[in-house]
Amino acid sequence: MPEAFLQIEDLGINLSGNSIINQMNFTIKKNTLTTFLGPSGSGKTTVLRAIAGLNTQVAGAIRLDGEEIHALPANQRNIGMVFQSYALFPNMTIFDNVAYGLRVQKKPAAEIEQAVMEMLETVSLAKKKDAYPDQLSGGQKQRVAIARAMVLQPKLLLLDEPLSALDAKIRVKLREQIRKYQQKLGITMLFVTHDQAEAMAISDDIIVMNDGQVQQQGSPMDIYANPANLFMAQFIGNHNLLTGAELRQLGFQSARGTAVHDAAHYIIRPELFCPTASTTETSVPITGKITSRAVLGDRIQYRFKTAAGLKLKVELLNQEEPLPMDSDVTLYVQERTIQKVGATNA
Numbered sequence: 001m002p003e004a005f006l007q008i009e010d011l012g013i014n015l016s017g018n019s020i021i022n023q024m025n026f027t028i029k030k031n032t033l034t035t036f037l038g039p040s041g042s043g044k045t046t047v048l049r050a051i052a053g054l055n056t057q058v059a060g061a062i063r064l065d066g067e068e069i070h071a072l073p074a075n076q077r078n079i080g081m082v083f084q085s086y087a088l089f090p091n092m093t094i095f096d097n098v099a100y101g102l103r104v105q106k107k108p109a110a111e112i113e114q115a116v117m118e119m120l121e122t123v124s125l126a127k128k129k130d131a132y133p134d135q136l137s138g139g140q141k142q143r144v145a146i147a148r149a150m151v152l153q154p155k156l157l158l159l160d161e162p163l164s165a166l167d168a169k170i171r172v173k174l175r176e177q178i179r180k181y182q183q184k185l186g187i188t189m190l191f192v193t194h195d196q197a198e199a200m201a202i203s204d205d206i207i208v209m210n211d212g213q214v215q216q217q218g219s220p221m222d223i224y225a226n227p228a229n230l231f232m233a234q235f236i237g238n239h240n241l242l243t244g245a246e247l248r249q250l251g252f253q254s255a256r257g258t259a260v261h262d263a264a265h266y267i268i269r270p271e272l273f274c275p276t277a278s279t280t281e282t283s284v285p286i287t288g289k290i291t292s293r294a295v296l297g298d299r300i301q302y303r304f305k306t307a308a309g310l311k312l313k314v315e316l317l318n319q320e321e322p323l324p325m326d327s328d329v330t331l332y333v334q335e336r337t338i339q340k341v342g343a344t345n346a
């Protein structure tokens with residue numbers, strides 16, 4: 001196993017007398033982008049602030065690159081931070097904003113000039129070096145904030161919902177750019193978001209939090225394909241979540257070759273329904289009626305009600321005639337695509 005670069009061990013955080021985080025453990029690897037994903041109030045910001053040193057009243061251990069850092073003040077941790085609100089200095093030019101930290105460190109002027117210009121080239125803002133923050137768009141301001149943090153070459157860069165204040169199109173563009181900077185400069189990043197698509201799109205690893213607990217950590221594919229528990233199954237994706245009893249009612253005796261247990265939970269992903277039976281795999285026919293449909297562009301989303309009254313979400317590629325409404329249709333699901341919640345095997 002690669003050595004942990006950031007190691008959180010038995011982290012405990014109390015705020016105003018309430019236990020917010022209790023015995024939390026996780027590690028992240030060097031030169032990766034890890035996302036904290038979780039609903040509002042799950043503790044993402046609280047843990048990030050503890051790592052940054054903005055809250056030092058914590059139990060347990062925080063190690064970065066082999067060094068115990070939990071007792072160090074924020075400015076001695078070599079950790080950068082980017083906030084949703086940019087927090088640029090309004091009365092300084094873009095160049096001076098990015099140069100600020102290096103000047104505090106009393107680096108020679110020529111070195112500062114070179115590092116700042118390289119960083120402004122990286123974030124494609126070299127031409128704006130003499131502008132002031134209020135002359136830039138939201139996305140440009142956030143790129144300055146990111147450049148200002150990256151120019152200090154922190155061991156770890158924390159980004160707390162950095163895209164939340166931006167509109168949808170810019171968010172997608174900037175998240176791709178952040179991923180590019182991370183890979184180009186080999187920075188270890190920890191990125192907080194409550195947006196699942198954002199986390200899936202850019203992460204090497206996702207840590208899903210709820211109620212101050214890590215629910216699951218894994219690659220986007222892992223998290224999507226193998227939810228570790230009921231919370232994960234409900235939180236991630238747009239699944240059909242069924243009990244074993246319901247699955248058997250649909251005609252499945254087994255899932256991935258294992259007998260279905262009535263009390264266990266299973267997932268059928270909406271995109272895994274087929275209009276025709278597989279010729280090579282065991283597939284189960286399910287008959288019911290389409291009760292609604294929505295054309296999403298490349299896909300069509302259906303609500304499908306089985307003869308026994310189970311309501312399922314179905315998504316098919318928009319490449320043939322849409323399924324008819326209100327008359328019986330039969331769809332097929334391959335037995336091997338059913339996922340058991342909490343199963344560890346892929």
Ligand SMILES: Nc1ncnc2c1ncn2[C@@H]1O[C@H](COP(=O)(O)OP(=O)(O)OP(=O)(O)O)[C@@H](O)[C@H]1O
Binds near residue numbers: 045047
């Ligand atoms: N200063 C404080 N005193 C007491 N409780 C706090 C304090 N700050 C946060 N909390 C509580 O800690 C929990 C975690 O909050 P936190 O801000 O870390 O969640 P989050 O996952 O970052 O949420 P969001 O996505 O809304 O930012 C919440 O229940 C919150 O009410």
